[in-house]
Amino acid sequence: MHVGLEHYLTVSFLLFALGLLGVILRRNLIVMYMSLELMLNAANLALVSFSRFNNKLDGQVLVFFIITVAAAEVAVGLALIVALYRKRQSAHVEDLTSMKL
Amino acid sequence: MEMEVINNLINGGAVTDVLFYVFAALTLLCGVLVIANPFSRSPVTSAMFLVLTILSMAGLFVLLHAFFLAAVQILVYAGAVMVLFLFVIMLLDLKEEERRKLKLFGLLGGLVSVGTVLAIFMRSLAAIKPAGAAPQLEGSTPDLGRLLFSQYVLPFEIVSVLLLVAMVGVILLSKKKLE
Numbered sequence: 332m333h334v335g336l337e338h339y340l341t342v343s344f345l346l347f348a349l350g351l352l353g354v355i356l357r358r359n360l361i362v363m364y365m366s367l368e369l370m371l372n373a374a375n376l377a378l379v380s381f382s383r384f385n386n387k388l389d390g391q392v393l394v395f396f397i398i399t400v401a402a403a404e405v406a407v408g409l410a411l412i413v414a415l416y417r418k419r420q421s422a423h424v425e426d427l428t429s430m431k432l
Numbered sequence: 433m434e435m436e437v438i439n440n441l442i443n444g445g446a447v448t449d450v451l452f453y454v455f456a457a458l459t460l461l462c463g464v465l466v467i468a469n470p471f472s473r474s475p476v477t478s479a480m481f482l483v484l485t486i487l488s489m490a491g492l493f494v495l496l497h498a499f500f501l502a503a504v505q506i507l508v509y510a511g512a513v514m515v516l517f518l519f520v521i522m523l524l525d526l527k528e529e530e531r532r533k534l535k536l537f538g539l540l541g542g543l544v545s546v547g548t549v550l551a552i553f554m555r556s557l558a559a560i561k562p563a564g565a566a567p568q569l570e571g572s573t574p575d576l577g578r579l580l581f582s583q584y585v586l587p588f589e590i591v592s593v594l595l596l597v598a599m600v601g602v603i604l605l606s607k608k609k610l611e
Contacts, residue, residue: 333445334452337560339496342456344553346463346485348546353467355542361475361521365482366467368513372489375505383496391498391576392584398501398508399591403598405513409520410605416524 339380347373360412360422364405371401452495458488475526479517486510500573 346369353366375394382390416422462485466478486509493502580588 334449337557338452338456339492340553340557340560342459342492344550344557345460347553348550349460349463349467351549352542352546355545356539357467359475359526361517361524361526362467362478365475365478365517368482368509369463369466369485372486372509375501376489376492379493379496379498379501383498388575388579391501392579394498394501395504395576395580396584396587396591398504400594402508402513403595405516406602407598407605409516410602413520413523414605422524422526 336380336384340377343373343377343380346370346376358423358425360415360424363424364408364412368401368405371397448495452492455488455491455495459485459492462488475521476518479514479521482517483510483514486514497570500576 350366350368350370350373353369354363357363357366375397378390378394378397382388382394412422415427419426421427462481465481466485469477469481471477486505490502490505490510493499493505
């Protein structure tokens with residue numbers, strides 16, 4: 332069977348589900364952040380395959396923007412984690428409960 | 433000469449299919465190892481497997497003829513972003529994450545939500561009609577650049593402002609004392 336759009340989308344969906352599972356199950360802030368990156372990458376893969384199989388380049392331009400925004404997001408997020416770690420000496424979500432009612 | 437070989441490799445149907453399965457399997461396997469590694473709970477291992485995931489995903493981009501994006505993926509993600517991750521991991525000096533008992537409710541909720549998302553995806557996948565003609569699109573860098581600097585020039589400029597804002601924000605956040 333020839334590899335088509337469905338195959339690429341399946342990979343993308345599975346990767347997204349993996350990222351979601353990581354965000355929900357892991358308790359380490361940094362690993363949760365990496366799972367977020369997995370989900371972003373899954374979206375990128377879906378966009379590139381849509382672009383390829385619809386003969387339109389716009390999807391690839393969007394992926395270009397997503398990569399740029401993701402880089403900015405990682406920088407800000409990691410700075411937040413470092414600031415949190417300085418205050419709490421921990422990067423576990425279970426130790427960050429000051430906003431709990 | 434080399435270009436011809438690469439073109440044959442990419443356009444030759446059977447080889448492409450095999451390469452797709454290899455890269456897809458690598459991507460998913462390394463993705464699993466990022467979130468749940470049976471041998472190590474250290475974030476450094478997760479980061480290394482994330483690099484492998486991103487590299488095999490760049491392979492998938494090449495199979496989709498998105499050569500420029502494959503290069504950007506390796507440069508920005510596997511290069512800059514992962515170096516940032518590793519740098520922060522070293523800076524925080526995280527101890528090996530002890531195996532905390534997973535709460536049953538959390539595990540159940542996680543599996544249910546992931547199952548729901550997957551079910552929605554599979555339904556939408558079933559709705560896709562198989563494309564008739566073979567894809568013709570060549571994601572060549574000049575074409576991409578032309579589109580980026582004509583139709584998408586405003587978003588492009590906004591993104592550059594966004595990067596500046598992010599940079600200022602990071603410097604402010606990582607100052608010793610927030611005023």
